[in-house]
Structure formats: structure tokens, C-alpha cells
Amino acid sequence: MSEAKFKLLVAPPAIVSSAILVLLFIVLLYYSLPALGEYGLGLLASPTWKPVEGALGEYGLLIPLAGTLVSAIIAVLLAMPLALASVVFTEEILPRGMPRWREAFVAMIDVMTGLPTIVYGLWGAAVLAPLLGDTLYRWLYEGLSFIPLFSCQPVTGNTILTAGILLAIMITPFIYVVVRESYRQIPRTYREAALSLGTTRYEYARIMMGMARPAILAGALIGFGRAAGETVAVALVVGNTFNMPSCLLAPSYTVSSLIANQFANAQLYPLMLNVLVSGGLILLLIGIASNILGIMYLRRVRYVA
Amino acid sequence: MPDWRRVKDRIFTVATVLLALLAVAPLFHILATVAIRGGSAILRGGVSFFTDPPAYPGSEELGGVGPALLGTLWLGLATSLIGVPLALLTAVYMVEYRESKLARATRVFTSSLLEVPTVLIGMLVFLVVVVPMGRYSLAAGSIALAIVMLPYTVSYVERALDGVPRTYREAGYSIGMTRAQVVFQVVMGIASRGVAAGVLVGVAKVLSETAPLLFTIGSARGSYPTGPQSLLEPGDALPLLIFQFAQTPYSNWQDLAWGSALLLTLIILVIFTLLRLLFREVKL
Numbered sequence: 001m002s003e004a005k006f007k008l009l010v011a012p013p014a015i016v017s018s019a020i021l022v023l024l025f026i027v028l029l030y031y032s033l034p035a036l037g038e039y040g041l042g043l044l045a046s047p048t049w050k051p052v053e054g055a056l057g058e059y060g061l062l063i064p065l066a067g068t069l070v071s072a073i074i075a076v077l078l079a080m081p082l083a084l085a086s087v088v089f090t091e092e093i094l095p096r097g098m099p100r101w102r103e104a105f106v107a108m109i110d111v112m113t114g115l116p117t118i119v120y121g122l123w124g125a126a127v128l129a130p131l132l133g134d135t136l137y138r139w140l141y142e143g144l145s146f147i148p149l150f151s152c153q154p155v156t157g158n159t160i161l162t163a164g165i166l167l168a169i170m171i172t173p174f175i176y177v178v179v180r181e182s183y184r185q186i187p188r189t190y191r192e193a194a195l196s197l198g199t200t201r202y203e204y205a206r207i208m209m210g211m212a213r214p215a216i217l218a219g220a221l222i223g224f225g226r227a228a229g230e231t232v233a234v235a236l237v238v239g240n241t242f243n244m245p246s247c248l249l250a251p252s253y254t255v256s257s258l259i260a261n262q263f264a265n266a267q268l269y270p271l272m273l274n275v276l277v278s279g280g281l282i283l284l285l286i287g288i289a290s291n292i293l294g295i296m297y298l299r300r301v302r303y304v305a
Numbered sequence: 306m307p308d309w310r311r312v313k314d315r316i317f318t319v320a321t322v323l324l325a326l327l328a329v330a331p332l333f334h335i336l337a338t339v340a341i342r343g344g345s346a347i348l349r350g351g352v353s354f355f356t357d358p359p360a361y362p363g364s365e366e367l368g369g370v371g372p373a374l375l376g377t378l379w380l381g382l383a384t385s386l387i388g389v390p391l392a393l394l395t396a397v398y399m400v401e402y403r404e405s406k407l408a409r410a411t412r413v414f415t416s417s418l419l420e421v422p423t424v425l426i427g428m429l430v431f432l433v434v435v436v437p438m439g440r441y442s443l444a445a446g447s448i449a450l451a452i453v454m455l456p457y458t459v460s461y462v463e464r465a466l467d468g469v470p471r472t473y474r475e476a477g478y479s480i481g482m483t484r485a486q487v488v489f490q491v492v493m494g495i496a497s498r499g500v501a502a503g504v505l506v507g508v509a510k511v512l513s514e515t516a517p518l519l520f521t522i523g524s525a526r527g528s529y530p531t532g533p534q535s536l537l538e539p540g541d542a543l544p545l546l547i548f549q550f551a552q553t554p555y556s557n558w559q560d561l562a563w564g565s566a567l568l569l570t571l572i573i574l575v576i577f578t579l580l581r582l583l584f585r586e587v588k589l
């Protein structure tokens with residue numbers, strides 16, 4: 001096979017592979033335009049969702065957008081301490097004479113990243129949501145209902161907070177991997193310098209985490225992107241109700257779970273398909289933006305030893 | 306007078322260990338629940354769990370997940386047929402023409418694809434394949450899944466090919482091999498473990514995906530895909546069945562969902578163990 005033929009064999013697949021993302025963006029934009037033309041900014045700012053079969057309904061994405069943001073932010077806030085503690089646990093506490101335990105722990109984290117999201121969703125809907133509804137949410141409502149976030153009486157366990165908690169469990173391994181990778185790159189001389197000061201483990205870990213700060217931010221962003229885009233697991237626990245997520249103990253909606261529930265039948269309603277596609281376009285932008293920002297932060301982690 | 310630095314250190318250590326254990330605790334609860342509820346559903350159904358279609362909702366009978374299991378296998382096969390060659394050739398291009406503009410663009414675009422929510426890939430395939438074809442089909446699902454597979458497999462294979470030392474290529478050229486021969490006979494051979502890892506990771510990812518199937522395969526719960534011609538028909542898959550049955554109030558359908566979750570988890574754990582045996586570091 002000549003050089004030219006070889007190139008002819010491998011270049012088209014590369015073109016196809018890179019064209020997919022471009023095609024995705026163009027198709028989503030193309031189908032979004034009619035909705036943007038009809039509803040304008042109201043598409044993002046209106047909380048109304050009134051489908052009318054065979055006639056033009058009123059559609060605003062404010063509630064699912066807020067739900068996506070709130071659930072993803074809860075997920076990152078809860079996942080971060082777990083991920084950072086796991087990094088310190090495997091990198092500083094365990095290695096002293098226990099390499100097998102360390103390997104086992106890392107294998108568990110790996111399995112968690114690979115476990116199908118639908119399995120998390122099934123467990124979340126059947127086990128986690130009822131459990132939280134009967135315990136934590138009752139306590140939060142009874143004890144802390146003077147805080148607006150906990151001021152609504154929980155009816156079931158399917159709430160925006162459950163979505164956030166389930167997402168936190170799911171994204172912890174991803175944040176862990178991002179932070180651990182750059183934690184390991186901290187040069188030996190820095191570590192020795194910190195240790196030579198006679199630091200306790202706590203002081204030492206604080207110094208190391210300070211050095212890994214860009215990676216922590218990157219992990220938060222990448223975790224946020226994952227959480228915002230997660231679909232089926234959230235759809236099973238979020239309650240799927242058009243309800244502003246101002247109280248965390250009530251059901252709500254997210255953009256992805258709205259798409260999962262409504263997209264297949266959206267063609268029955270004029271413009272509903274286009275509205276859902278524009279929701280998808282926003283998810284695409286959130287996913288790409290959080291990834292690009294995350295990579296930018298990771299690039300800043302360049303230690304000069 | 307307590308030494309506050311030591312006290313703080315103790316508290317920190319204990320809290321760290323507890324939080325780290327809390328991070329992995331859900332895994333055990335999930336695996337145990339899936340094993341118990343899924344296991345009892347499969348034991349109750351016996352062989353027919355793997356062969357029969359689901360029984361009527363709310364019926365005393367359980368039925369099985371035969372069509373969904375078969376559908377998942379066909380999807381895995383068809384997706385690999387589209388996705389693996391595409392990913393391998395793309396990775397070869399990226400490594401061989403590293404400095405070209407197209408190679409750089411491909412690297413950026415495929416790695417960004419990794420962060421695209423997979424439900425959007427289902428949306429794309431619905432709009433550009435399902436609507437023009439006028440029907441849901443396993444083929445449409447395979448196209449969606451091949452797109453999901455692409456970035457994972459490309460990044461693994463690219464790294465594997467990239468890691469092959471120059472001297473091997475030069476040895477190939479020195480005995481008069483063409484570039485194609487060097488790539489496919491020498492480099493691929495040396496990098497074969499990494500290439501296999503890329504394919505396995507891609508397959509594991511694809512078998513466990515639900516969102517790209519929501520608007521593409523049509524959940525035809527009773528139809529058994531028997532041959533390649535069935536790819537043009539609607540079909541079912543285990544993850545999709547779990548998603549839809551979990552939302553129903555019927556206990557026999559929920560049992561089928563748990564049984565399917567156990568099957569799916571076992572498939573993923575087997576692939577994961579294979580990867581673990583072949584290679585030390587695994588990232589899914």
C-alpha cells in the first residue's frame with residue numbers, strides 16, 4: 001500500500017470523527033432556531049410549561065435550567081469533601097505499609113466510575129430516595145424548616161436534593177481521579193520541604209492541597225459538567241415536576257430529565273421538539289464550557305522542581 | 306495541657322478515613338442490593354428469565370428479558386463493527402500525522418465528545434437517522450452508541466500507539482516496509498494490549514449506556530432480533546428496559562428490572578476484571 005493510499009484510508013475516518021461534534025452543534029442549533037424565534041429570551045426566563053396538543057403551547061425552560069444548576073451544584077459541594085478525603089486517604093494515610101489496601105480502594109473507585117448509570121438510578125429510586133424521605137428529609141423539615149431551603153413538607157423521597165445526593169455519589173470518583181493525578185505530580189522536593197518543617201499530617205495535607213488547588217477547581221468543573229448532563233439516573237429520582245427548586249425537599253425537573261421524558265412524543269406538540277432541542281443545546285454548551293475551563297485549570301498545574 | 310496540633314491531626318486523620326470510606330460505601334450497598342434483588346428475580350424466573358419476553362404488567366408471572374438481552378448483544382456487536390474500525394483508523398491518523406491541522410482538530414473534537422451528555426447523541430441520531438428513516442431501529446441505536454464509544458477508544462488507542470518506541474518503526478522502514486505495513490504489522494502488534502484495552506473500555510461503556518437508546522431503538526419489548534436484517538427493526542436493550550420498568554408500579558416488571566441490572570452489572574464486572582488482569586491502571 002503506497003503512502004498516498006494509506007492516507008486515503010486513515011484520513012476520512014479522522015474527518016468523520018471530528019465532524020460528529022460539529023454536526024451535533026449545527027443540528028441542535030438548526031432545530032433550536034424556530035423556538036428561539038417564537039419565544040425569544042422567554043425560552044430561558046419563563047417558568048411556564050403548557051403543552052397544547054395540535055396548537056402552539058407556552059414553553060419556558062427556567063425551571064429545568066434551575067433544577068440542573070441546583071442539583072449539579074449540590075452534587076459538587078457534597079462530592080468534593082469525599083473526593084479530597086479519598087485522595088489524602090490513598091496518597092498519605094494508606095501507603096504506609098498497606099499497598100494492598102490502597103490497591104483495593106482504588107479498584108473500588110474504578111468500579112464506581114464504570115458502574116452503569118442506570119444501576120445507580122435504579123438503586124436511587126428504589127433504595128436511596130425512600131430512605132432519605134423517611135429519615136433525613138423528615139428531620140430536616142421538622143428541625144430546620146425555618147430555613148427556606150427546607151421549608152416544604154417532603155411528600156416522597158423523589159426530590160431535587162435526592163438528585164443532588166445521587167449525583168454526588170456518581171461524580172466523586174471522577175473528581176478523585178482528576179485531583180489524584182495532579183496531586184501525584186507534586187515534586188518530591190516540595191514534599192520534603194514541607195515535611196522538613198516538622199508538619200503534622202493535617203498541616204502537610206493542607207499545604208499539598210493548596211498546591212493542587214487548580215486541579216481541585218478543574219475537578220469541580222468537570223464533575224459539574226458530568227452532573228449537569230447525567231440523564232437517566234436523575235430522571236428516576238428527581239420527581240419530574242415543574243416546580244421551582246427553591247425548596248430542596250420538593251420534586252423538580254432538570255433539562256436532561258425533561259428531554260428524557262418528553263422528547264420521544266414531542267412531535268405531537270408544535271415547537272415542543274424545538275424547545276427541547278434548545279435545552280439540549282444549552283446542555284452541550286455547559287458540558288463543553290466546563291470541560292474547556294477544567295482543562296485550562298489543569299494546564300496551570302505545572303510544578304517547577 | 307493538650308497539644309492542639311496533635312489533637313487537630315488526630316481529628317483530621319479520623320475524619321479523612323471516615324469520609325473516604327463514605328465515598329465508597331454506596332458501591333457496596335448498590336452491589337449487595339442488586340445481587341439480592343436481581344438474584345432472587347433470576348432464580349425465580351430460571352431459564353425463562355433469559356429467554357422469555359416480559360409477562361403482562363402486574364401479572365403473577367414474571368416472564369423474562371430475552372428480547373432485551375438479545376438486543377443488547379446485537380447492539381454491542383453492531384456498535385463494535387461501526388465504532389472499532391472508525392476509532393482505530395482515527396487514532397492511527399492522529400499518531401501518524403501528528404502535526405497536521407486535521408490531527409489536532411480531531412484530538413480536540415474527539416476529547417470534547419467525551420464531555421457531551423450522551424442524551425444529546427440520542428437526540429442527534431433521532432433527528433438525522435430515525436426521522437428520515439421513519440422508524441426506530443437497532444441500527445440507529447448502534448450509530449448512537451458508536452459515537453459514544455468513539456472518544457473512549459480513540460484516546461486509549463492513541464496513547465497505546467504513541468507509546469511505541471521510534472526504533473521499532475525505523476527497523477520496519479529499514480527492511481523496506483511501507484508506512485501501512487509498519488503501522489498495521491509492527492506498531493499495532495506492539496501496542497496490541499493497549500488497543501485491546503481501548504476496545505474493551507469502549508464496549509463496556511456502550512453496553513451500559515441508556516440515554517442514547519431512549520429515542521433510537523424504540524423499546525420493542527417482544528421482538529427477538531434474529532439476524533442482521535433485524536437491525537433495521539425496532540428492538541430493546543437491558544438498560545432501556547431497566548429505565549422504563551423502574552418507573553412502573555408493577556412488581557413483576559420491577560423484578561425484571563433488578564434481574565436485568567444484575568446481568569448488566571455482571572457483564573461490566575467481567576469486562577472490568579479482564580482489563581484489570583491485562584493492565585494495571587484502568588480508567589473508564
